[in-house]
Each structure stands twice: as structure tokens, then as C-alpha cells.
Amino acid sequence: MSEAPIPTRKRIVDAATKLFYAEGIGRVSVDAVAEKAGLTKRTLYYHFKSKDDLIAAYLDGRDQPNIRQMSGWFEAAEGDVERKVEAIFTNLARVAKNPKWKGCGFLRTAAELASMPGHPAVKAGSRHKKNFETWLTGELSGHGVAEPQTLAREIVLLMDGAFSVMLIHRDPGYVEAAGHAAATLVRARSGRKTGS
Amino acid sequence: MSEAPIPTRKRIVDAATKLFYAEGIGRVSVDAVAEKAGLTKRTLYYHFKSKDDLIAAYLDGRDQPNIRQMSGWFEAAEGDVERKVEAIFTNLARVAKNPKWKGCGFLRTAAELASMPGHPAVKAGSRHKKNFETWLTGELSGHGVAEPQTLAREIVLLMDGAFSVMLIHRDPGYVEAAGHAAATLVRARSGRKTGS
DNA sequence: GTATGTATATTCACTAGTCGGTATACTTGA
DNA sequence: TCAAGTATACCGACTAGTGAATATACATAC
Numbered sequence: 001m002s003e004a005p006i007p008t009r010k011r012i013v014d015a016a017t018k019l020f021y022a023e024g025i026g027r028v029s030v031d032a033v034a035e036k037a038g039l040t041k042r043t044l045y046y047h048f049k050s051k052d053d054l055i056a057a058y059l060d061g062r063d064q065p066n067i068r069q070m071s072g073w074f075e076a077a078e079g080d081v082e083r084k085v086e087a088i089f090t091n092l093a094r095v096a097k098n099p100k101w102k103g104c105g106f107l108r109t110a111a112e113l114a115s116m117p118g119h120p121a122v123k124a125g126s127r128h129k130k131n132f133e134t135w136l137t138g139e140l141s142g143h144g145v146a147e148p149q150t151l152a153r154e155i156v157l158l159m160d161g162a163f164s165v166m167l168i169h170r171d172p173g174y175v176e177a178a179g180h181a182a183a184t185l186v187r188a189r190s191g192r193k194t195g196s
Numbered sequence: 197m198s199e200a201p202i203p204t205r206k207r208i209v210d211a212a213t214k215l216f217y218a219e220g221i222g223r224v225s226v227d228a229v230a231e232k233a234g235l236t237k238r239t240l241y242y243h244f245k246s247k248d249d250l251i252a253a254y255l256d257g258r259d260q261p262n263i264r265q266m267s268g269w270f271e272a273a274e275g276d277v278e279r280k281v282e283a284i285f286t287n288l289a290r291v292a293k294n295p296k297w298k299g300c301g302f303l304r305t306a307a308e309l310a311s312m313p314g315h316p317a318v319k320a321g322s323r324h325k326k327n328f329e330t331w332l333t334g335e336l337s338g339h340g341v342a343e344p345q346t347l348a349r350e351i352v353l354l355m356d357g358a359f360s361v362m363l364i365h366r367d368p369g370y371v372e373a374a375g376h377a378a379a380t381l382v383r384a385r386s387g388r389k390t391g392s
Numbered sequence: 393g394t395a396t397g398t399a400t401a402t403t404c405a406c407t408a409g410t411c412g413g414t415a416t417a418c419t420t421g422a
Numbered sequence: 423t424c425a426a427g428t429a430t431a432c433c434g435a436c437t438a439g440t441g442a443a444t445a446t447a448c449a450t451a452c
Contacts, residue, residue, distance in 0.1 A: 008427080023311045026222040030412060042414080043428050051412065102310040110363040111307035114298040115219045117366055125364045154354075154377035157370065161357025167306040168321045170313055174353065181350035181381060188380055204401075226438060238440080239402050247438065 009047045011037045016058045021105045025055050025121070026112050055109065056120035062105055063128040067135055074139060081143035082186040085155060089179025092162065093172040104163040132156065146189045155182045205243045208233045212254045217301045221251050221317070222308050251305065252316035258301060259324045263331055270335060277339035278382040281351060285375025288358065289368040300359040328352065342385045351378045 015036035019028040030051050034041040048054045070088055077087030095101055102108070106125035113119045133156050140148035162178035211232035215224040226247050230237040244250045266284055273283030291297055298304070302321035309315045329352050336344035358374035 024222075024308055026220075026308065027311065029410070031410085040429055041412090042430085045413070046427065103307065106364065107360050108307040108310055111299065111304040111360070112220055112222065114304055114363050115223065122364060129361065129364055150373065150376075153370065153373045154380075157354055157357035157361060157374045157377060158350075159357070160360045161353035161355070164303050164307070164356045164360045165325065165353060167310050168302065168318060168325055174349070177346065177349045178353045180346075181353060181377075184350075184384055185377060185380060188384060225436075227436085236403055237438090238404080241439070242401065 008037075008039065008043065011039070012044055012047055012054070013057050013061050016054050017061060020055065020058050020109075021102060022100070024112060025058075025109055030054070052120060056124050059106060059109060059121050059124040059128065063124070063131060066106075066128065067132055070132065071135060071139075080190075081140065081145060082183050082190065084139075084143075085186050086179045086183045089159070089162065089175055089182060092159070093175035093179070096166055096172050096175055103167045104160065107160060107163055108167075129156065129160075140186075144190075145186065151185060151189050154185050158182050158185075204233075204235065204239070207235075208240055208243055208250070209253050209257050212250050213257060216251065216254050216305075217298060218296070220308060221254075221305055226250070248316060252320050255302060255305060255317050255320040255324065259320070259327060262324065263328055266328065267331060267335075276386075277336065277341060278379050278386065280335075280339075281382050282375045282379045285355070285358065285371055285378060288355070289371035289375070292362055292368055292371055299363045300356065303356060303359055304363075325352065325356075336382075340386075341382065347381060347385050350381050354378050354381075 012033065016028075016033045019033055019036055030044060031041055033054070034044045037044070044054070048057065073088050073091040074084050077084040106128050110122050110125050113122050116122070133152050136155060137148045137152040140151055145151060158178040158181050162175045165174045166172070208229065212224075212229045215229055215232060226240060227237055229250065230240045233240070240250070244253065269284050269287040270280050273280040302324050306318050306321050309318050312318070329348050332351060333344045333348040336347055341347055354374040354377050358371045361370045362368070
């Protein structure tokens with residue numbers, strides 16, 4: 001009763017999530033995922049028709065948890081919308097110090113699949129980023145910011161830039177710099193009605 | 197006399213550059229590079245001690261050409277510094293429409309090597325990004341912008357964000373949005389002496 | 393000028409292992 | 423009895439890297 005038997009499929013996705021995020025999709029074999037999930041490769045291929053499908057499932061499973069984390073930081077922050085936006089970056093800079101942190105799984109996967117634009121995993125990444133942008137637009141709009149759609153996109157660009165640059169320099173100062181830039185952009189659209 | 201025989205090492209790096217950029221470092225075998233260069237793998241290993249070294253050489257070779265392209269766009273643009281900065285993004289959006297365009301090779305390589313932070317290729321990428329940031333700082337400073345160092349870093353973040361997001365959405369609108377955000381940040385630091 | 397020594401540059405053939413994916417058979421629960 | 427799920431064992435293709443031999447160029451010695 002209390003021992004809910006974790007479904008095989010979920011065990012596989014959980015194992016794939018840990019390995020793919022930690023090492024990158026290209027450096028993790030299907031055998032490794034099966035072993036981590038505690039079953040054989042044949043069983044994995046019973047539940048997923050290909051590695052590509054498994055990669056897409058991995059990213060689809062990260063969509064909502066990721067957005068929940070960001071929105072949690074946003075809501076927990078005190079102050080006006082400018083402070084709330086900056087809080088996302090502050091928290092990001094904090095967790096990025098953990099050696100287990102390896103950037104954004106969606107962006108890294110898209111980078112690995114740059115030569116396969118239509119790949120299902122890239123599409124999953126695109127959906128996630130759109131979802132996040134839409135959520136942020138709504139928050140900005142609710143706080144009376146001018147041109148929330150444009151601003152949300154600019155903030156997304158700064159955030160994804162911070163993710164990417166961090167993988168090169170490993171310097172959280174870049175995340176904080178992105179947070180300040182985002183705050184500057186929010187300020188430029190607060191109080192005023194339009195910018196140009 | 198006029199027939200300068202292209203050195204073997206350069207032929208190898210040229211072949212590696214084309215393949216690594218087009219497919220990603222993990223999807224290109226050493227055999228494939230050797231074949232493209234028109235020699236055997238054993239010869240390649242005579243000139244490079246490992247694939248990792250070859251990857252680093254590929255990125256080192258892209259440092260100056262990349263910066264020259266950016267500075268070329270900057271210098272060719274007419275108008276004030278705000279327009280010149282935006283011109284970089286406008287040109288970027290243009291070339292990004294070419295199907296051969298696969299984002300920033302430095303960022304993509306760093307993403308693939310996220311689990312190996314000290315990798316020589318990641319260091320090469322870090323050097324390049326620093327070089328670009330330094331160049332941009334100098335240009336901004338020369339145009340009398342306040343806090344050129346901070347602004348340069350913010351623009352770099354927007355640019356690298358645009359590179360990364362483009363690989364997910366394949367929508368040049370994001371590059372243009374990044375250009376507008378960069379222009380907004382430049383404007384916030386023009387005419388004034390400081391921002392905070 | 394021609395024989396010999398030596399460093400550079402290149403090739404063929406190979407190792408030992410990994411890759412994604414599958415054919416076949418077995419177990420288990422309804 | 424039968425279908426869903428799992429296991430063993432295997433496939434052909436590919437992987438980074440290497441051993442041993444060889445070709446080429448250019449010295450120096452005679």
C-alpha cells in the first residue's frame with residue numbers, strides 16, 4: 001500500500017535525466033541509462049522506441065519543474081517587479097556554484113543537436129522556452145510593466161546568455177551581471193508607458 | 197613559387213573546423229577529419245597528440261577571425277555607438293538565416309564539454325570570449341560611454357543568449373530583440389555619467 | 393658527387409572496446 | 423491461454439588511439 005511501485009517508464013526517465021544532464025546526451029549510452037535504472041537495455045527499448053525519443057522524454061519531464069523553480073524564486077522575492085526579476089538571477093547565481101550544476105539542459109541539448117534542427121528534443125526545448133517566456137510575460141503584465149512581451153523576451157535572452165557563458169567562464173559574476181542588466185531593462189519600462 | 201603548398205597541419209585544422217562546426221565535436225570522428233583532410237588518421241595523430249588537442253586547435257584558430265568579423269560590422273555601421281552596437285546584431289540575424297549557420301562554435305563546444313570544465317577547448321573558448329569582451333570594452337570606452345566594462349559584459353550576455361536561443365527556436369527575431377535590448381542598455385549609459 | 397646518417401612525415405593494419413539496436417526466449421499475472 | 427514485460431546474448435558499425443614499417447628531405451663525410 002505505502003510501497004508505491006515506481007513505474008518502469010518513470011524509473012528509466014529518472015535515470016536518463018540524471019545521466020543526460022550530468023554528462024550530456026552524446027556522452028551517455030543507452031546501456032548506461034538502463035544500468036542506472038536497474039534493468040536491461042532490451043526493457044528500455046520496450047518502453048522507448050529510440051534514444052532520440054528518450055532524450056525528448058527527458059526534456060519534456062523537466063519543463064514544469066524548471067518553471068516551478070523559477071516562479072518560486074520570483075514569488076518569494078520581496079519588493080517591486082524589478083527586484084523580483086533580479087531575484088531569479090540571484091538564485092541562479094547561487095545554485096550555479098554547486099559543482100553538479102551544468103547549465104540549462106534544454107540549451108545544452110539544443111547545442112549538441114545543432115545539426116538536427118527538427119529533432120524532437122529540440123522541439124521539446126523550444127516548447128519549454130516558450131512556456132517560460134509566456135509565464136514571465138504574464139507576471140510582468142500583472143505588475144503593470146510597459147511592453148511586457150518585449151521585455152520578457154529580453155530577459156529570457158539575458159538568462160540564456162548567462163547559462164551559456166557560465167559554462168565557458170564558470171564565473172557567477174556573469175549571472176549577476178545579467179541580473180543587473182535585466183533590472184535596468186525593467187526600470188526602463190516601469191513608470192513610463194513606452195520607450196520609443 | 198606561386199604554388200604555396202598548404203602545410204599538413206593547417207589542412208587538418210581546416211578540415212576539423214568545417215566538420216566540428218557543422219556537426220559538433222562529439223559527432224565527428226577523427227577518421228572523418230583525416231579523410232576530409234586527405235590523409236590517414238595516423239598522420240593526423242603525428243601532428244596532434246589527441247582529439248581533445250585538435251578540438252582546442254580548432255577553436256584557437258577561430259578566435260581572431262571571429263573578432264575581425266564583429267569589429268568589421270561595428271566599424272562599417274554609420275551613426276553613434278548605439279547604432280554601431282545594434283549593427284552587430286543586425287548582421288548576426290542576417291547570417292543566421294543561412295542554413296549552414298549553427299550558432300557559436302565556442303559556446304556549442306563548451307556545452308558539449310560541460311562535464312569537463314578544465315578541458316583545453318573550454319579554456320580556448322574562455323580566452324576568445326574574454327578577448328571579445330575586452331575589444332568591445334575598448335570601443336565603448338572610446339565612444340565615451342559610462343561604465344564601458346559593465347556595459348560590454350551585458351552586451352556579451354545578450355549576444356551569447358541570442359546565439360543559444362537561436363539554436364532552439366531558429367527564429368532570427370530573437371537576435372533582433374537582443375539587438376534592441378543592447379541598444380536600450382547603451383542608451384541608458386550615454387549622456388549620463390553613471391547609472392546607480 | 394656520392395655514400396651514409398638522421399629527423400620529419402606518412403602509410404597500412406591493427407587493438408580493444410563502445411555504440412544503438414534487435415532476435416529470441418523466459419517469466420509472471422490475469 | 424495469452425499478452426505484457428523482462429532477460430540473455432548477440433549484431434554490424436563505429437570509436438580513439440597505436441605499432442611497425444616506410445618514404446622523403448637534407449645534412450655531413452669522404
